[in-house]
Amino acid sequence: MEMPHAVLIPYPTAGQLNPMLQLAQLLQSKGFFVTFVNTESSHRQLRRTAGLDALRGTETLRFVTVADGVSEPDLHGPDHLIELWLAIEQNCPAALAELLMELNSSSSAPRITCVVTNYLMTFAHDVAARLGVPELVFWTTSACGLMASLQLRELIRRGYVPLPGASTTLLLLHRIEPFSL
Structure with missing residues (x-):
């Protein structure tokens, strides 16, 4: 039987990324192959703060990125959260759909069993549904x-x-x- 494959899609802010990273580690420890999808801007920021070793992955945990169209100065302006959300909603749906199709046709990983999305990544719900992949929503804040x-x-x-x-x-x-x- 093939190993289950969960694709995790967090919202790219620290308070949303950290719980999703913890979930990735938990799923991996339970026998899942995990693909952690990060936006390019968030991936750059994580590499700078946590170092490359934190994002190397393992045999059953890999990190991939999708283009978000966010430049470095955009991350520090007074309206950066609004600009980030707008950029993600505009730029990520097509990139995510392409990535999920590539992952499902790749021989280097099992077929996708489920997609786990952050509640704020609204476009990911539609992408998973169009591809016929079951989706779970992960809420990272309080009830x-x-x-x-x-x-x-x-x-x-x-x-x-x-x-x-x-x-x-x-x-x-x-x-x-x-x-x-």
């Missing part, structure tokens, strides 16, 4: 953060976001108790 994220449109619709004055009591969505600011 409270997930609830707030899933309910953000409703919070905006109700006028709770942006936050009103500090003395306002918010009656939030069902299953979340009201609290005072």
Whole structure:
């Protein structure tokens, strides 16, 4: 039987990368072949901070990159997170689709069993679906953060976001108790 092959696609910021790297190591320890997909700008930054040895990989863990169109100065401006997200959404879908097709046709690794994407890599959901590869979404922050994220449109619709004055009591969505600011 062929070894399962998980392709992990993190969002390229430290708080998102580190948990995905930990998941990669866990999957590898459980017998998975793991391909860790990084954006080029994030890969450059990781090489600079963690060194080349951290990204060498092993026989069953490899690091690959997809073009994101982000230059070095873009990573340090005041709007860098917005610019990063826009660049990723514009530049990565086609590159990721091509990469997944290459991985599935390569003789150097098992066929892809599943794709594990970060919640913020929205384009990756569509790419995995088009290729018929099962996808799992990996949420790297707290359950409270997930609830707030899933309910953000409703919070905006109700006028709770942006936050009103500090003395306002918010009656939030069902299953979340009201609290005072």
